[in-house]
Amino acid sequence: MMWLVVLVLIAAFLPTNARILSEDQAEVLHTTHKRSSVCYDDLGCYSTGSPFWSIHRPINFLPQRPEKINTRFFLYTRSNKNHYSQLIANSFNSIRNSHFDGAKKTKIVSHGFLENGFVNWMVKMKDEFLKADDFNVILVDWGGGSSFPYTQATANTRLVGAEIAKLISVLQKISNGDPSKMHIIGHSLGAHIAGYAGQQTPNLGRITGLDPAGPYFENTDKDVRLDPTDAIFVDALHTDAESLVPNIGFGMSQAVGHVDFYPNGGRDQPGCNVDPLTHIQVQGGLYEGTAQFIACNHLRSYEYFTESINSVCPFEGYSCDSYDHFKDGTCHMDCSVLGSCGKMGFHADELKSMKNAHGKKFFMETTSRSPYCEYHYIIRFTLGNPSGSHQWRGELKANIHGTNGQLGQRLVTDDYVYFDPGQSYSYVIAVPHNIGTIKDVTLQWVHRGVSVNPFQWNPFNLRHPKLYFQRVEVISGDTNQKAAFCSVSGTESQVQRTLNTKC
Incomplete structure (x- = not known):
């Protein structure tokens, strides 16, 4: 099917003389070869020369007659x-x-x-x-x-x-x-x-x-x-x-x-x-x-x-x-x-x-079907760095609760990423409705190791990789509303964590 589409596109862009010509197209081709400009009364004169001929326009024609275009x-x-x-x-x-x-x-x-x-x-x-x-x-x-x-x-x-x-x-x-x-x-x-x-x-x-x-x-x-x-x-x-x-x-x-x-x-x-x-x-x-x-x-x-x-x-x-x-x-x-x-x-x-x-x-961002418009939120979080914390690779999900509803559990990372203790990260989330005044944020992450990196190996799930969500800030791009929530101690081990204590 894709090759058929490509062939149709090629046909659309071929010069007229590369295919069987209609009488009107033959006239246009003849006009193009015989002269490089044409004038149409009070609609002005047109040329096939520069800047309308260039490396970006290797095949160039004059406009057809107004009667033919019939605007x-x-x-x-x-x-x-x-x-x-x-x-x-x-x-x-x-x-x-x-x-x-x-x-x-x-x-x-x-x-x-x-x-x-x-x-x-x-x-x-x-x-x-x-x-x-x-x-x-x-x-x-x-x-x-x-x-x-x-x-x-x-x-x-x-x-x-x-x-x-x-x-x-x-x-x-x-x-x-x-x-x-x-x-x-x-x-x-x-x-x-x-x-x-x-x-x-x-x-x-x-x-x-x-x-x-x-x-x-x-x-x-x-x-x-x-x-x-x-x-x-x-x-x-x-x-x-x-x-x-x-x-x-x-x-x-x-x-x-x-x-x-x-x-x-x-x-x-x-x-x-x-x-x-x-x-x-x-x-x-x-x-x-x-x-x-x-x-x-x-x-x-x-x-x-x-x-x-x-x-x-x-x-x-x-x-x-x-x-x-x-x-x-x-x-x-x-x-x-x-x-x-x-x-x-x-x-x-x-x-x-x-x-x-x-x-x-x-x-x-937009949605996949009408209504297409979405509301945008920036979510920024800072990881704690308690003793024994490590860099881990995985994906992050988030849910934001507001007075007008909730975001719903959303994947905010496009791919598996590395998270480092003590570092801050930010992502944009788009939702089809305004969730109102933000009340709390739930963060969840899923560990995904890398086979070529032995430090990420977790045979038989003996280890329990943890991130420490210390602070999260949500900013509404449309209303400029800001809400920041902090972990009570910043040292709890967390795979899923709801933060609702304002900083």
Whole structure:
């Protein structure tokens, strides 16, 4: 099955002349060979030269004709939630006769490769927007230009971005639409479409890149991809930051916004490692199930964003230099310090005015299925060092009890680790609910010896390896609540220990 996926990907990225050409594709190939630029009236001129040709873009095409791409704009408001009105930039009456209101905020949503403006995720996002407020919600359909090969679709994004910019300009003239109140949300190739639109729209308010496409964009010139200069505020959400080959990753790890969020480290999203049959059963259809199997990590970005619009859970992210340091609890999770925390998704614009947050990466954990948001806690413990204590190897579990419930016994170490007497250790634990005011903590560890280390041997379980939990501190990343508990004497031998005496 994996080889089939790889072959499909190779076919998607092959140049058009490597396969049987349709009449329209043959025309594009002929155009590419005969000239290196093309102009489309008021949508501008396009070249296959630098910076759009580079080592990262060895096969390059010009955008197809506007008639072929057939970009369309569908407007929804609370007055027409379920029935769109089509906005046509060259038809002022289509705008005058619509429900577009220039005094309201506007959300413009674009799909990516192999999709169109009627895909389920865009409809769901539209519904969540209108549940939150009476926005102008415009769904962009460029399905005529988003199909195979990928290299042609990437070229077409430039023209689609120009068409969005043109529409915004007309909305500004006809209905007093304010670009600073406009927010473009794009998934995959749609993220770079948003960037192109922003390049041509002075004072555009915000762009959100949902797992911006990596192939043909990562490490390219900023004029080729989404970057912070494309809007007043640019945020990006990375969920599939693996390389395309050999890991079959569709997103990018490169930071491209004022702030960049990396849930679960930006790759390997929980729940995406199930078999294809399970994906088909859960999604309720062959097409969506197959898409989830091939690109589950990539698609999670729009699921996270959609849920964040009306979620009571904050989708809090924490500034850190790496995901490993975030998991180890070595980064400060103090949201009272401006710019150290930020909400991923819809509410990320709270960081817009926090200049000290710009340029930072934010990390958080999610669950494997909706609702995805989790609450984060740092657990730090210090081991005692009484006479006769030793270094031991094992895994640690913890349970935190609070006024709103408990964590439940959780494994906090990713692997077997060595614990040294007198040393301190910290880990991040994520739970799907706020456990309230912390009352006590139960720690449990399981000894795991190493066969190559004779000092860790425990034949016939004659020895009883012990750790001495002297102090434990729990910090809520979301509320900044802190609770510290100490062992009465710090010298009791402990395999499982509940600490409830405050220090």
